[in-house]
Structure formats: structure tokens, C-alpha cells
Amino acid sequence: xxxxxxxxxxxxxxxxxxxxxxxxxxxxxxxxxxxxxxxxxxxxxxxxxxxxxxxxxxxxxxxxxxxxxxxxxxxxxxxxxxxxxxxxxxxxxxxxxxxxxxxxxxxxxxxxxxxxxxxxxxxxxxxxxxxxxxxxxxxxxxxxxxxxxxxxxxxxxxxxxxxxxxxxxxxxxxxxxxxxxxxxxxxxxxxxxxxxxxxxxxxxxxxxxxxxxxxxxxxxxxxxxxxxxxxxxxxxxxxxxxxxxxxxxxxxxxxxxxxxxxxxxxxxxxxxxxxxxxxxxxxxxxxxxxxxxxxxxxxxxxxxxxxxxx
Amino acid sequence: xxxxxxxxxxxxxxxxxxxxxxxxxxxxxxxxxxxxxxxxxxxxxxxxxxxxxxxxxxxxxxxxxxxxxxxxxxxxxxxxxxxxxxxxxxxxxxxxxxxxxxxxxxxxxxxxxxxxxxxxxxxxxxxxxxxxxxxxxxxxxxxxxxxxxxxxxxxxxxxxxxxxxxxxxxxxxxxxxxxxxxxxxxxxxxxxxxxxxxxxxxxxxxxxxxxxxxxxxxxxxxxxxxxxxxxxxxxxxxxxxxxxxxxxxxxxxxxxxxxxxxxxxxxxxxxxxxxxxxxxxxxxxxxxxxxxxxxxxxxxxxxxxxxxxxxxxxx
Numbered sequence: 343x344x345x346x347x348x349x350x351x352x353x354x355x356x357x358x359x360x361x362x363x364x365x366x367x368x369x370x371x372x373x374x375x376x377x378x379x380x381x382x383x384x385x386x387x388x389x390x391x392x393x394x395x396x397x398x399x400x401x402x403x404x405x406x407x408x409x410x411x412x413x414x415x416x417x418x419x420x421x422x423x424x425x426x427x428x429x430x431x432x433x434x435x436x437x438x439x440x441x442x443x444x445x446x447x448x449x450x451x452x453x454x455x456x457x458x459x460x461x462x463x464x465x466x467x468x469x470x471x472x473x474x475x476x477x478x479x480x481x482x483x484x485x486x487x488x489x490x491x492x493x494x495x496x497x498x499x500x501x502x503x504x505x506x507x508x509x510x511x512x513x514x515x516x517x518x519x520x521x522x523x524x525x526x527x528x529x530x531x532x533x534x535x536x537x538x539x540x541x542x543x544x545x546x547x548x549x550x551x552x553x554x555x556x557x558x559x560x561x562x563x564x565x566x567x568x569x570x571x572x573x574x575x576x577x578x579x580x581x582x583x584x585x586x587x588x589x590x591x592x593x594x595x596x597x598x599x600x601x602x603x604x605x606x607x608x609x610x611x612x613x614x615x616x617x618x619x620x621x622x623x624x625x626x627x628x629x630x631x632x633x634x635x636x637x638x639x640x641x642x643x644x645x646x647x648x649x650x651x652x
Numbered sequence: 653x654x655x656x657x658x659x660x661x662x663x664x665x666x667x668x669x670x671x672x673x674x675x676x677x678x679x680x681x682x683x684x685x686x687x688x689x690x691x692x693x694x695x696x697x698x699x700x701x702x703x704x705x706x707x708x709x710x711x712x713x714x715x716x717x718x719x720x721x722x723x724x725x726x727x728x729x730x731x732x733x734x735x736x737x738x739x740x741x742x743x744x745x746x747x748x749x750x751x752x753x754x755x756x757x758x759x760x761x762x763x764x765x766x767x768x769x770x771x772x773x774x775x776x777x778x779x780x781x782x783x784x785x786x787x788x789x790x791x792x793x794x795x796x797x798x799x800x801x802x803x804x805x806x807x808x809x810x811x812x813x814x815x816x817x818x819x820x821x822x823x824x825x826x827x828x829x830x831x832x833x834x835x836x837x838x839x840x841x842x843x844x845x846x847x848x849x850x851x852x853x854x855x856x857x858x859x860x861x862x863x864x865x866x867x868x869x870x871x872x873x874x875x876x877x878x879x880x881x882x883x884x885x886x887x888x889x890x891x892x893x894x895x896x897x898x899x900x901x902x903x904x905x906x907x908x909x910x911x912x913x914x915x916x917x918x919x920x921x922x923x924x925x926x927x928x929x930x931x932x933x934x935x936x937x938x939x940x941x942x943x944x945x946x947x948x949x950x951x952x953x954x955x956x957x958x959x960x961x962x963x964x965x966x967x
Contacts, residue, residue: 387965394755397963416757424755426966430748446658447756491752503966 345408347372347499347530348393352402355388355554362388364554365402370532370547375525377545378534379645385554386534387427390501394424407498420448423492427503429484433477437468437487440476441494448495462490466520482513489520500524501532506540518544538642550645558644565644576637579608579620582630591623606632655758656766663770667736673774676732680782683724688786690718692793704927707798708805708902710790721786722898725779725813726891727849732778733820734841736771739834740764740825741959746834751966764959768818768825768952775817779810801904804930808901812941816894819948820845826955829962848889856886872920879912893944897937904928909936 348370355363363385370376380386391397393404395415403410409417431440438459445455463469466486476484485505492500502521506514521544524531535541541548542562550558550565558565563574581588589603592610597619600611610620617634624631667673691713695706711721741764744750754760783806791797798806823844827837860882866874886892896909904927908914918925928936 391963391965396751396754416759419755419757422755424751426748426751426755428748428966429752431752432749433747443658443662444756446661447655447753447758449654449658449757495756 346370348376348404348406348532350389350393350402350404353389353392353399353404354401355385355392355397356400361554363392363399366551366554366556368549368556368559370530372530373525373528374546375521375531375533375544377541377548378532378551379536379538379541379548380551382536383553384551386551387503389551390424390503390532390534393501394418394422420495421498423495423497423500425488425492425500425502425505427507429488429491431476431484431487431491434475436473436475437463437479437490438472440487441491444491444494450494458494462493465493465523466490467516482509482516485509485513485517486520489517493524497529499530499532501534503534504536505533506535506537514540538645562644574638575612575615577610577612577617577620578633578635578637579610579624580632580634581606581608581624582632588624588627588629591627592620595619595623655756656762656769659758659762659766660770663766664773667770667774672735676735677778680724680728680732680778681785683728684721684782684786685789687718687721687724688789689793691720692790695794705802705904706794706796707787707790707802708904710794711786711806711809712899712902722895722902725898726816726895729775729779729813729817730820730845730849730891732775733771733817733822734824734838734845736774737767737821737824738828738838738841740767740771741828742832742834742837743828745832745964748966750964754964760960761956764825764829764956768822771821771825772814772818775821776810776814779813779817783810801930805901805904805933808930808934809898812894812897812901812944815941815944815948816890819890819944819951822948822952822955826951826958829955829959848891852886852889852891856882859885872916876913876916879910879916883910883913887940887943890944890947893940893947897940897944900933900937904930904933906933907936909940 346369348368350366350368353363353366353368354361366385366389368389378386378389388397392399393406393411395411395418398412403412405411406418407421409421411418431437432443435443441459441462442455445458450458459472460469463472466489468483468486468490471479471483476487479487488505492502505521506517509517518540521531521533525544531544533541533545545562547559547561548565549556579592589601589608592598592601592608595616597612597614597616598610599613602609602611610616615636617636621631621634688710691710695710695713713720741750744753744763753763787798787806820841824837824841827840828834831837831840860878864874864878864881866878870878883892887896899911900906900909905925906914907925907928908917914925
């Protein structure tokens with residue numbers, strides 16, 4: 343396995359009496375889209391600040407592409423793009439002027455700058471309004487400009503903190519599309535968000551932070567298995583005349599992880615959609631099938647479980 | 653260095669293109685030109701044929717009801733410094749730019765250094781241009797050109813004024829780092845300026861009069877002690893330090909930093925002093941200059957240390 347792009351070892355940050363980040367051991371690999379989840383105050387932003395060298399850790403260490411953010415912050419900042427929560431631009435400057443400033447700060451040679459700005463504005467869909475003052479931009483436009491700004495330095499890693507907050511559904515689609523684009527370009531993306539459905543769509547792996555500790559890490563499917571104690575699907579079967587042998591028969595169906603019965607309802611926990619098989623089993627046993635409801639477990643349920651537990 | 657130059661370029665461009673600059677520009681120009689114009693009218697009454705430094709007189713003489721040029725400088729230059737610095741850091745924070753800026757590959761101190769340097773450059777441009785314009789006006793009105801020593805003294809006047817402006821700039825930047833809201837940092841800076849400009853002289857006089865009381869029958873040495881005491885207290889204020897420095901620079905006859913004590917010594921000894929060379933004038937006000945530079949450095953340093961150590965969160 344190649345060296346992880348982002349790695350923290352017992353990373354800790356203490357503010358007075360509050361431990362914001364508690365011995366965090368995180369590993370993010372190259373090219374993946376990592377979702378960083380957690381309730382407010384869990385320590386997500388603090389961890390991100392430590393990864394960028396914007397805050398000193400109390401103890402422990404972090405490394406980004408092999409560089410230490412405390413010892414070589416400039417090297418880290420050269421290859422990491424940061425999209426903070428509540429990003430802002432200079433409102434009386436145009437988008438182009440703002441991007442030019444970012445290019446200047448990154449030492450991009452003047453000959454390349456204009457072409458790059460044109461290409462990025464095109465990519466995020468702001469070519470036509472490139473010369474309008476950012477103060478006149480809508481929220482969605484400003485967020486897209488943020489993505490253009492972050493890509494100015496051709497980063498290897500991009501850290502996004504709530505990039506879709508306050509955006510309309512169309513804007514959200516655009517931003518998620520841009521995130522997927524970044525992944526396709528080989529950029530490692532760290533997405534810190536509360537929007538579980540969005541995270542579920544674009545992220546390959548997810549880490550859940552609660553009270554400074556990493557309580558779960560892995561792909562959504564794997565987390566589902568761990569959290570729900572089994573499958574990611576839940577099928578509710580309502581029968582009219584239940585037979586006692588029905589429960590045994592259902593348990594024998596491949597894909598079923600557990601069955602709970604109460605009165606006329608069977609709750610079947612399974613790892614795939616086995617409604618046709620269940621229907622046949624119910625009918626074959628002589629019971630009458632009234633209704634079958636299927637639910638897919640998502641991050642929301644997993645999240646709630648961990649949140650409740652911690 | 654590269655990062656600081658990039659920020660400096662942007663800050664200078666912002667300053668010179670801003671409405672704020674135009675307002676400051678107009679303010680100081682109108683005040684300065686008005687002072688000089690009126691002074692030019694009255695100068696014939698103030699100088700005689702034997703006065704050596706006529707051109708410099710133009711900058712010192714007051715025209716009737718109008719206070720002299722140095723008064724305007726001492727009044728407006730702090731305003732310029734404050735206006736350029738009061739929102740240096742807190743506006744970046746408020747607009748959401750600070751996190752984004754500091755995630756670029758530049759040293760954090762490049763930001764604060766560039767803002768300070770940009771402010772000093774703008775102050776220098778304003779002060780130099782007003783002195784140049786006023787000199788031009790003076791040349792036209794008086795028909796006398798300044799001699800080499802006068803030009804040099806004027807140059808020193810510009811430098812000292814810029815240092816004074818830099819003090820207020822550093823102070824305002826420090827407040828902008830400590831206070832989140834630009835309105836609060838602006839008010840704090842202006843409150844301090846009002847205190848320095850209006851209250852310190854009053855406090856100095858009252859304390860001096862309380863410690864060394866004088867009345868009409870007081871002897872000379874009591875008067876002198878009272879004056880020395882008053883001066884010592886008023887020298888705590890940067891306005892006094894500035895005022896004394898430029899007075900000595902613009903009036904070569906002044907042999908001491910204290911005009912009042914000088915007058916007393918002339919009265920007592922009956923000797924009219926000869927004008928001093930520049931090096932001597934500089935020596936007299938060297939303590940004032942050093943104190944001014946030190947104050948500027950301290951204010952800037954306090955802001956610097958706080959900014960470097962603070963945690964930058966966008967939320």
C-alpha cells in the first residue's frame with residue numbers, strides 16, 4: 343500500500359479544559375474522496391486547521407504528502423487547497439482580479455495566469471461573469487468561484503469545509519459535479535460536511551468524528567454493516583395470517599441477516615434486495631402477503647447511531 | 653519575500669484606487685494649501701531683510717486666524733494613519749478572506765508587514781506631495797527659492813512626519829488585530845488621538861501647576877521648573893514629540909527642543925541665538941525621534957505578536 347496522502351498520529355488539540363481533538367489517527371489515501379462527518383463541535387474544523395498548519399497541535403503529529411504542517415507549512419500550503427466554511431472574496435474586485443491575486447500569491451508566472459483563469463472560470467461555469475464584481479455574485483456563484491480559487495495552484499489535495507451550505511439544489515449538483523471532476527483528475531478530496539446525502543453520493547470513504555474522537559471509519563457499506571449489525575437493507579413484511587414456521591423459512595433465505603417478528607409484521611434485516619424471494623416464501627408458507635416495504639440504510643442512520651452512542 | 657511583495661502590490665493598488673484615499677488627499681491638500689496661502693499673505697509682516705531662512709518661515713508662520721502649517725500636519729497626519737490602518741486585519745476577517753489568504757503559501761507575517769509598508773508608502777506619497785505643492789506655491793508667491801540647507805530641512809520634515817504617521821498607522825493596525833469589528837478599532841484609535849491631542853496638554857499643565865505652582869510674582873527659576881515639569885509630562889505624548897521635532901527642524905534658530913525655555917533664556921541672557929547647522933538641530937531632537945520610532949516599533953510589535961499567535965478560523 344502506498345504512503346497515505348494525509349496521515350495523523352495521535353493528533354490532539356486541547357483548548358484549556360476542552361479537548362477538541364483527541365488522539366486522532368486518520369489515514370487518507372491518494373485519489374480518494376474522503377468524507378469527514380461529525381456533529382458541530384466534533385473537532386472537524388480544528389483537525390483541518392492543524393493539517394494546514396493554521397493551528398498548532400497540542401501533541402501528536404500530522405503529515406500531508408510527507409510534509410509536516412508545523413515544520414514546513416509553506417510546503418503543505420503549496421500542494422493543499424483549502425475551501426473554508428464561509429469563504430469570502432474581495433467584493434469590490436472582479437472574479438478575475440481575485441483569481442489573479444491568488445495566482446500572484448502562489449507565484450504562478452504571469453504568462454500562464456490569464457490562460458489558467460480563463461480555463462478555471464470555464465470549468466466552474468463563470469466565464470460570462472468573470473469581469474463582474476464578486477460583491478454582485480449570488481451565493482452559488484461565489485462558492486463556484488471558491489472552487490476555481492482552490493484549483494488555481496494545481497493542488498494535490500483539496501479540503502472542502504461545507505462547500506454546499508446555503509446553495510440551491512442546482513448549485514449543489516454543480517459543486518458535487520466539480521468534486522467528482524477533481525477526483526477524476528487524481529486530486530485527493532477531503533469533504534467535511536453535514537449533508538449526509540451529498541457525502542454519501544461522492545465519497546468513497548467516510549470518517550465520523552464525535553467529541554474529538556474518530557468513532558468510525560470506512561466505506562459506507564462497511565459502516566452500515568458495523569452500525570446496523572448486519573445489512574444495509576431493511577424489509578418490512580406485513581402478513582394477514584402468519585404461520586409460526588414463517589420466521590424459520592424466512593431465515594433460510596440467502597441474504598437474510600436477522601429476522602424480528604411482532605404480531606403480523608416481520609422485520610427482515612438483509613444485505614441485498616430480496617423482496618421477490620421473501621414474497622415467494624410468504625406465499626408458499628400459506629400466509630397472505632399484505633405489504634412489503636423496503637428501506638435502504640444510509641449514512642443518516644449510521645450517523646445517528648454513532649452520534650447517539652457517543 | 654515574494655509573498656510579501658504580492659500582498660504589497662495588491663494593498664497599494666487597493667489604497668490608491670479607493671475612495672478613502674481621495675478623501676484623505678482632498679482633506680490634507682485643502683488644509684495645507686489654505687494654511688500656506690494665508691501664511692504667504694502675512695509673511696511680509698513677519699520677516700525682515702536679515703532673516704536667513706525665509707522659505708522655511710513660510711511653513712512656520714501663521715496667517716491671521718489660521719494656524720500654521722505644522723499644526724495642520726500634526727492634526728491630520730494621525731487621521732491619515734488611522735484611516736489607512738483601522739480596518740487592516742478585521743476587514744479581512746469579516747469578509748472571509750483571511751482563512752483563504754493564509755492557506756496560500758506565504759508566511760503569515762508577510763500579510764501584516766505588507767499592510768504596514770503599504771500604509772507608510774501612502775502616507776509618504778501624501779506628505780511629500782503636499783510639501784512639494786506647498787513649496788511650489790511658496791516659490792510662486794514669494795519669488796524666493798529655498799537654499800540647500802532649507803531643502804534638506806524640508807526633507808527631514810517630510811521624513812519625521814512620515815514616521816509620525818507610521819506610529820498612528822501601527823497603532824490602528826494593532827487595534828484592528830485586537831478588535832473584531834472595524835467600527836470598534838476605528839473608535840479606539842480616534843479616542844486615543846483625541847486624548848493625545850486635546851487632553852494631554854491640559855493634563856500636563858494641570859499637573860505641573862499642582863506640583864510647581866506659579867503666579868504673577870514667581871521668580872524665573874520657578875517658572876523654568878514649572879515649564880520643565882510640564883514639558884516632561886507632555887513628552888509622553890507622541891504629538892509633543894512630533895511637534896518639538898519639526899519645530900526644531902523648521903526653525904534653525906531654535907537651540908533647544910523647548911521653545912518656551914528658549915524664549916526664557918533669550919529674555920534672561922539677552923542674547924539672540926545664531927541659527928544652528930542641520931546636524932546640531934538633529935542632535936537636539938534626536939531623543940524625540942528615537943522615542944517616536946520606539947513607540948511605533950512597540951505598537952507594531954504588539955500587533956504583530958498577537959497576529960502571529962492567533963488562531964485563524966473562518967467561523
